[in-house]
Amino acid sequence: MTTASLLSNGPVMSRAIVIAATAAHKPRLVSDGLVSVSSPLVSSEDRRMDNEKMGIKRLDHVCWAVERIDDALPLLTDLMGMTVEGRFENKEVGFRGVGLRVPGGTGHFELLEPSGESSYLHRFLRDRGPGLHHVTFEVEDIDRAAAAIREFGIEPMGGVQRSHGWAETYIHPKDSGGVLFQFYVEEEPHEHPHADDQIAHSHEYDSTE
Numbered sequence: 001m002t003t004a005s006l007l008s009n010g011p012v013m014s015r016a017i018v019i020a021a022t023a024a025h026k027p028r029l030v031s032d033g034l035v036s037v038s039s040p041l042v043s044s045e046d047r048r049m050d051n052e053k054m055g056i057k058r059l060d061h062v063c064w065a066v067e068r069i070d071d072a073l074p075l076l077t078d079l080m081g082m083t084v085e086g087r088f089e090n091k092e093v094g095f096r097g098v099g100l101r102v103p104g105g106t107g108h109f110e111l112l113e114p115s116g117e118s119s120y121l122h123r124f125l126r127d128r129g130p131g132l133h134h135v136t137f138e139v140e141d142i143d144r145a146a147a148a149i150r151e152f153g154i155e156p157m158g159g160v161q162r163s164h165g166w167a168e169t170y171i172h173p174k175d176s177g178g179v180l181f182q183f184y185v186e187e188e189p190h191e192h193p194h195a196d197d198q199i200a201h202s203h204e205y206d207s208t209e
Contacts, residue, residue: 053148054183055140061099061108065124065133069098069113072130076100082109094119134180142167142185162187 066072076082082100085108089096094116100109112133114121124133139145146156146169157170165188171181 053151054137054145055148056145056183057138057140059107060136060138060184061110062135063097063110063112063133064131065112065121066130067113067125069096069111072111073098076109076111089115091115095121132179134182136182136184139183139185142169142183145169145183165189 064072073084077084077100081103083103085099085101087096087098094114095112096115097110097112100111102109112121114125142160146160149156149169149171154171154175157172157175159169161168165186166184167187168182168184170183173180
């Protein structure tokens with residue numbers, strides 16, 4: 001039975017959803033309007049993520065740069081149900097931040113606002129406006145991650161940077177197509193990076209240059 005004839009069966013098909021019939025992915029009528037749809041031809045080997053190069057352990061957080069954190073918070077907490085885990089500040093670099101836990105998972109969301117007249121975030125917001133600032137992944141080995149980035153043909157922004165017990169490397173937005181990617185390793189035990197802390201483990205960079 002063809003997809004066209006299935007769709008023309010009127011009431012019989014009222015409880016069936018036909019999904020993109022192709023040669024490799026055809027719906028099959030089972031009984032009384034029920035349709036079985038085969039999975040795409042993807043093997044379990046193909047589904048397994050290749051983590052050998054970068055050694056990515058997990059997505060740590062996604063960061064949103066804003067003019068004022070307290071103006072942006074209600075959207076994330078009251079509407080989306082995120083919970084505030086803590087606030088932090090880096091006076092040297094010139095930013096304040098708040099970390100939030102995302103419902104239903106281990107990922108985090110982060111808000112940053114500028115503090116001080118010389119903060120690089122003023123330039124970021126002036127040039128690009130509020131929006132996505134960076135995406136951060138935890139990796140197994142920072143030197144291995146940096147080497148993989150170089151092997152891919154990209155020079156890691158700032159090389160490998162170590163401070164306050166964290167080791168980090170970055171992919172500049174001009175090399176990624178518009179997104180600043182951060183990769184880090186916690187080399188010394190810390191409280192959770194999104195807990196109250198005077199020193200944030202990230203963001204000591206200016207990707208606007």
